[in-house]
Amino acid sequence: MSDGEKLIPINIEDEMKSAYIDYSMSVIVSRALPDVRDGLKPVHRRVLYGMYELGVLSNRAHKKSARIVGEVLGKYHPHGDTSVYDAMVRMAQEWSLRYLLVDGQGNFGSVDGDSPAAMRYTEARMKKISEEIMADIDKETVDFQLNFDDTLYEPKVMPTKVPTLLINGASGIAVGMATNMAPHNLTEVINGTLAYIENEDIEIDELMNHIKAPDFPTGGVIYGYEGVREAFKTGRGRIVMRAKVGFEEVDGRESIIVTEIPYQVNKADMIKKTADLVNDKKIEGIANIRDESDRNGMRIVYILKRDAVPNVVLNTLYKYTQLQSSFSVNNIALVKGRPQMLNLKELIHYFVEHRHEVVIRRAQYELRKAEERAHILEGLIIASDNIDEVIALIRSSKNTDEAREKLMERFKLSEIQSKAIVEMRLRQLTGLEQDKLRAEYEEIMKLIDHLKALLASKEMRMDLIKEELAEIREKYGDERRSIIEYSGGDVSIEDLIADENVVITISHAGYIKRTPLTEYKTQNRGGVGQKSAGTRDQDFLEHMYVATNHQYMMFFTQKGKCFWMRVYEIPEGSKTAKGRAIQNLVNIESDDKVKAFICTQDLKDKDYINSHNLVMVTKKGQVKKTSLEKYSKPRVNGVAAITIKEGDELLAAKLTNGESQIILAVKSGKLVRFEETKTRPMGRTASGVRGITLKDDTDEVIGMVTVNDMSSEILVVAENGYGKRSSLDEYRITNRGGKGVKTLNITEKTGKLISINDVTDADDLMIINKSGLTIRMAVEDLRVMGRATQGVKLINIKGNDSIAAVTKVMKDDVVEPAVDEDGNIIVDETIERVKPVLEVLEDDGASDDDDDADEEIEDEELEEDDSDEEESEE
Numbered sequence: 001m002s003d004g005e006k007l008i009p010i011n012i013e014d015e016m017k018s019a020y021i022d023y024s025m026s027v028i029v030s031r032a033l034p035d036v037r038d039g040l041k042p043v044h045r046r047v048l049y050g051m052y053e054l055g056v057l058s059n060r061a062h063k064k065s066a067r068i069v070g071e072v073l074g075k076y077h078p079h080g081d082t083s084v085y086d087a088m089v090r091m092a093q094e095w096s097l098r099y100l101l102v103d104g105q106g107n108f109g110s111v112d113g114d115s116p117a118a119m120r121y122t123e124a125r126m127k128k129i130s131e132e133i134m135a136d137i138d139k140e141t142v143d144f145q146l147n148f149d150d151t152l153y154e155p156k157v158m159p160t161k162v163p164t165l166l167i168n169g170a171s172g173i174a175v176g177m178a179t180n181m182a183p184h185n186l187t188e189v190i191n192g193t194l195a196y197i198e199n200e201d202i203e204i205d206e207l208m209n210h211i212k213a214p215d216f217p218t219g220g221v222i223y224g225y226e227g228v229r230e231a232f233k234t235g236r237g238r239i240v241m242r243a244k245v246g247f248e249e250v251d252g253r254e255s256i257i258v259t260e261i262p263y264q265v266n267k268a269d270m271i272k273k274t275a276d277l278v279n280d281k282k283i284e285g286i287a288n289i290r291d292e293s294d295r296n297g298m299r300i301v302y303i304l305k306r307d308a309v310p311n312v313v314l315n316t317l318y319k320y321t322q323l324q325s326s327f328s329v330n331n332i333a334l335v336k337g338r339p340q341m342l343n344l345k346e347l348i349h350y351f352v353e354h355r356h357e358v359v360i361r362r363a364q365y366e367l368r369k370a371e372e373r374a375h376i377l378e379g380l381i382i383a384s385d386n387i388d389e390v391i392a393l394i395r396s397s398k399n400t401d402e403a404r405e406k407l408m409e410r411f412k413l414s415e416i417q418s419k420a421i422v423e424m425r426l427r428q429l430t431g432l433e434q435d436k437l438r439a440e441y442e443e444i445m446k447l448i449d450h451l452k453a454l455l456a457s458k459e460m461r462m463d464l465i466k467e468e469l470a471e472i473r474e475k476y477g478d479e480r481r482s483i484i485e486y487s488g489g490d491v492s493i494e495d496l497i498a499d500e501n502v503v504i505t506i507s508h509a510g511y512i513k514r515t516p517l518t519e520y521k522t523q524n525r526g527g528v529g530q531k532s533a534g535t536r537d538q539d540f541l542e543h544m545y546v547a548t549n550h551q552y553m554m555f556f557t558q559k560g561k562c563f564w565m566r567v568y569e570i571p572e573g574s575k576t577a578k579g580r581a582i583q584n585l586v587n588i589e590s591d592d593k594v595k596a597f598i599c600t601q602d603l604k605d606k607d608y609i610n611s612h613n614l615v616m617v618t619k620k621g622q623v624k625k626t627s628l629e630k631y632s633k634p635r636v637n638g639v640a641a642i643t644i645k646e647g648d649e650l651l652a653a654k655l656t657n658g659e660s661q662i663i664l665a666v667k668s669g670k671l672v673r674f675e676e677t678k679t680r681p682m683g684r685t686a687s688g689v690r691g692i693t694l695k696d697d698t699d700e701v702i703g704m705v706t707v708n709d710m711s712s713e714i715l716v717v718a719e720n721g722y723g724k725r726s727s728l729d730e731y732r733i734t735n736r737g738g739k740g741v742k743t744l745n746i747t748e749k750t751g752k753l754i755s756i757n758d759v760t761d762a763d764d765l766m767i768i769n770k771s772g773l774t775i776r777m778a779v780e781d782l783r784v785m786g787r788a789t790q791g792v793k794l795i796n797i798k799g800n801d802s803i804a805a806v807t808k809v810m811k812d813d814v815v816e817p818a819v820d821e822d823g824n825i826i827v828d829e830t831i832e833r834v835k836p837v838l839e840v841l842e843d844d845g846a847s848d849d850d851d852d853a854d855e856e857i858e859d860e861e862l863e864e865d866d867s868d869e870e871e872s873e874e
Contacts, residue, residue: 024175028339032172033179036333036342037354038133038158039165041172043087046076048101049155051126052134062105062123069119078148081119089116092124097168098183098217099476101130111218111261111298112268129476133160139365141358159358161468162476163189163351165333169214177339179332182214182231182239183263187477190469196348197462204233204345211344212484213239214327219260219481220244223324228484231329232344243323244483247310250303253287254310256317258300260481262325267291270322271300277320285313309498352465359454359461367451370444372416377441379417380424384434386411390421497549497568503766504545504553504570505579510593513579514570517546544768544807547599554631556596556616557588558649562631562641567599587637596653603632613656615676616641617664617691619700620648623736624688625679628655643687654706661733663705665716665756668695670740673731676706690737703756712758713784716744717767717794719751719802724791725759725782745790755806763808767795770804779808 034041040048050072056063069084077084090096092104095111106122109115116122141159146152158164169183192210196202213228221242222228231237241262248257261267271291277283285308292299304313318324331342335350342350383390393410397403400422407418427433454460501517547553547567555563563586571580582594596616601608612628624642631639642650656662656676665671672692679689692701705714710728717723724744731741744753759765761780768774775795785791795803 028174028177029334029337032174033177033332033334033339034165034170034172034181035157036165036335036340036347036350038160039163039168039170039333040133040158041087041170043077043079043083044091044101045158046072046154047084047088047091048126048130048134048158049137050076051102051124051130052137056125058103058126058128058131060125062103062125065104065106065119065122065124068124075152076147076154085119088124095218098215098481099129099162099167099186100127101133101168103127111266113266129162132162132472132476133158133164135159135161136358136362139362141361141365157354159362161355161472162186163193163348165351166211166347170333174339177332178330180328180330181333182327182329183216184211184213185215185478185480187473188212188215188480190473190477192344193348193352193469194466196345197352197466200349202345204343207344207348208232212480214329214482215480216241216263216327216482218263218265220262220483222482222484225484225486227326227329231331235329235331235341235343235346237329239327239329241325241327241482242318242485245314245323250301253306254304254308256302256304256310256314258302258323259298261298261300262322263327265322265325267293267298267300274302274317274321283313283316283320285309285316312498355465356461359464363451363454363461367448367455370448370451374441374444374448375414376417376420377437377444379411379413379420380428380437381434381441382411382413382417383407383421383424384429384437387429394422499548499550501546501548502567502572504547504567504597505768506544506582506594506597507579510582511579512570512582512585512594513573513577514547514549514567515573515575515577519575544766544805545597545599546807551599551601552603554598554600554614554653555582555586555588555594556598556641556650556653557592557638558595558644558651559589559592560640560642560644560650561588561592561638563588563638564603564631595650598653598655600628600655603628611657613658613676613681614641614653615656615660615662615679615704615706616653616688617651617701617704618642618644618648618688619651620645621664621666621690621692621694621701622648622688623662623664623679623691624686625656625676625681626684626686627681630684640685643685645687651701652704654704656706657708659708661707662691662736663707663714663731663756663758664692664701664740665703665705665743665753666692666694666699666740667702667752668699669742669744669746669753670695671714671716671731671743671756672736672738672740673707673733674736675733678736693737693739695739702753705756705758707758709758709760712760714743715757715759715765715779715782715808716753716791717755717803717806718744718746718791719754720749721793721795721797721803722750722791723782723794723806724785724789725779726787727784728758730787741787743787747790750790751802754803757806757808759808765794766807767803768805769795769797769801771798771801773801 030042032041038045047068051057051068053075054063054068054071056068065085065088068088069081072084073079073081088102089104089108092100092102092108094100102124103126104122104124107114107117108122136159137155143156144153145156147154165181166184166189167186169181171180172178188211192207195207195210208229211232213222213225214231221244223240223242227237227239229237231239243258243262244260246257246259248255261270268291271289274283274286275289278286278289285305286302287305288303290301290303292301302313302317304310314323331347332339333342333347334340335342389410390407393406394403397406403422404415404418407413407421408415413421428437454464502514503517503519504512504514506512549568551567553565553567553570555565557563565586570585573579582588583590588594598614600612603609609629609632610627613625614628614631616624616626622645626641631641633639641653644650654662658676660676661673662676662679663671663673670692674691679691682688694700707728713725713727714731715723715725722744726743731743743756744750746753757765759779763779764776765779766774766776777794782792782794797803
């Protein structure tokens with residue numbers, strides 16, 4: 001260590017703290033955060049001031065970018081040249097800034113993320129609006145500070161007439177904090193500012209009548225308003241943005257056309273990532289993606305596959321790609337040198353406060369200059385009134401100083417006035433010039449009075465601010481680019497799935513799948529059916545239900561448990577697919593089986609679940625009614641739906657509205673009809689009460705119908721293909737628990753009763769037999785018959801086959817004709833209904849007239865003794 005030097009020990013922790021705090025404060029205050037008054041960060045302010053100093057105004061020629069960057073770098077901004085050039089480039093990109101501050105010439109990059117050309121190739125000048133930001137900067141309206149080497153002065157803030165922070169936003173990452181402010185529409189912002197000046201106590205909700213939402217330079221759609229409201233009120237919020245899309249037919253295919261994308265999204269990256277998702281099968285339904293953007297505007301074309309549903313594909317794109325992205329508002333700006341979170345009203349308040357100060361300082365400067373000029377003019381007028389004496393006095397003086405002193409003494413003038421007289425030109429001695437002096441003096445005295453009045457009245461100053469703002473709005477205001485979709489929200493999974501009708505099939509072995517209903521064609525009565533679901537050995541289709549994708553499904557097992565699922569969660573399969581085992585979808589026991597299935601609407605809707613009941617029936621004839629509300633919160637492992645007694649199992653469950661009628665049918669061909677109110681509501685674990693008395697031990701309930709519409713008819717089908725449609729009035733209402741009345745004349749030819757449904761002419765019927773064949777027919781083709789008849793043959797049964805399940809489906813009116821290679825329509829005899837309805841079938845078909853018409857069967861007396869009614873409830 002050399003002489004005179006000494007070591008000072010410092011605690012490294014303290015040194016690190018102070019050094020890091022100094023660094024972070026430097027980043028916060030003089031790099032990353034914008035000033036609330038002019039909305040600019042130091043680098044932007046310096047670029048604009050450098051251009052102003054160089055004289056590259058909007059009405060001058062462009063200057064080389066390198067020249068501007070050099071000016072800024074050498075005089076004001078002691079950082080890398082790229083930081084300055086990048087900031088200047090961004091101020092010239094129409095997809096980055098809502099209102100451009102720099103007019104660039106050359107390659108300034110693209111929305112695809114292409115880099116701008118090097119600064120030696122590009123040129124730039126100011127935009128007209130930038131001159132408004134620096135208007136009156138030379139009138140002492142703002143404070144100046146020394147630059148980095150204390151040789152020059154630069155402005156601390158711009159005296160802007162434009163609310164730059166609101167119209168262009170800002171983003172920056174400091175140390176320990178960041179800012180992300182959205183751009184807005186100039187017209188709206190100025191309208192809001194004017195409203196604030198009119199009434200400083202205005203609420204944010206009222207300001208939002210003027211400033212609707214952010215307005216992004218790339219346009220697009222603001223999806224949902226909650227985030228906007230939150231951001232305006234608190235300074236923080238998440239704004240969901242979507243691309244602007246339309247649907248067109250391109251090359252004979254349905255296509256999604258994107259014309260505007262969300263703010264700050266790189267178009268090329270977005271298209272590449274979308275293509276990757278399509279290749280990875282994450283997004284279905286897109287055949288090709290083309291970028292057809294050109295100088296006329298953006299145009300991205302998603303060409304869809306023939307079977308794709310455009311809205312579903314679009315919603316999938318919204319979910320998985322940047323066609324939907326979000327802008328997280330975080331309004332942090334420097335207020336009096338300190339970072340602060342600001343809401344909409346505060347942002348406007350600080351701008352108006354700054355503008356007010358600028359107006360005061362400008363008026364003071366102009367008043368001072370006007371008074372100085374008036375003072376000189378007073379001296380010149382005195383001199384012109386006594387011109388001969390003045391000339392003589394000057395001529396008799398040895399030098400200028402003596403002349404000044406003599407003038408001051410003779411005419412009681414100040415030094416400034418006498419100096420102006422001595423320097424006066426001879427041409428000012430003409431009469432015309434003397435008149436001009438007097439006119440100028442009068443004008444300047446009026447200006448002085450005006451400026452004094454302005455400085456004395458805040459109201460006048462505010463009126464002036466309003467006038468200047470209205471002028472800016474007139475010059476630079478434009479229409480909104482971003483559309484606001486107030487009703488928007490997060491994309492739910494339902495938006496990605498079309499709410500189509502589907503057929504759910506469950507096989508005897510417990511395999512399930514859903515298939516679009518459109519895959520099934522309508523056939524005539526007596527057809528042999530078409531190949532439907534493929535089944536495994538020894539398996540056959542047992543249940544078939546029709547639902548829509550968005551509905552909720554409740555599975556009831558034969559052991560009395562209830563499981564819950566959404567229809568779209570059931571795996572989709574074609575008509576010939578085998579499906580998936582239910583055990584893989586819900587946690588049912590290996591020896592249990594799904595027996596009943598109910599579609600419900602929203603289980604979170606209190607009114608809906610409290611106004612509906614579930615009615616269940618077991619094979620042994622037990623009936624139970626429970627409010628749907630008890631089943632609205634199923635668990636992963638299911639909930640107990642009904643307590644099943646030994647030797648019994650759950651057969652069916654139906655949804656009722658509290659005023660329905662219940663019809664139960666048994667294998668032996670009997671049926672009982674009673675009011676729902678005859679069974680009182682029970683708890684979830686109760687075992688129910690007797691619904692129908694069985695004929696013997698081999699008899700069992702085959703189905704339940706709940707009737708709401710009294711115009712419905714009852715359709716019953718026996719296992720050998722015979723069926724019959726009867727009026728509901730044929731079956732009288734009785735008490736529950738009886739033996740019932742005959743519904744179909746059961747013979748060896750018909751086989752046992754297999755199914756019961758309530759139908760109308762608007763329904764179609766789908767019959768499935770154990771070999772997997774299906775037939776679909778219109779219910780209107782079956783005429784209404786008496787209660788005790790044998791019915792007609794609905795489907796030809798081959799060999800030992802028999803019917804497995806019968807279900808009704810909605811009529812599918814639109815049947816697309818098949819076309820051959822020559823474009824001729826192929827007539828499908830299974831679709832075209834040309835035969836007379838209910839023609840007499842061959843002998844083994846046994847028509848209604850043949851065997852049964854004259855057969856009179858008396859109703860058996862219904863046992864109405866409720867003494868053997870069994871009730872057990874836990």
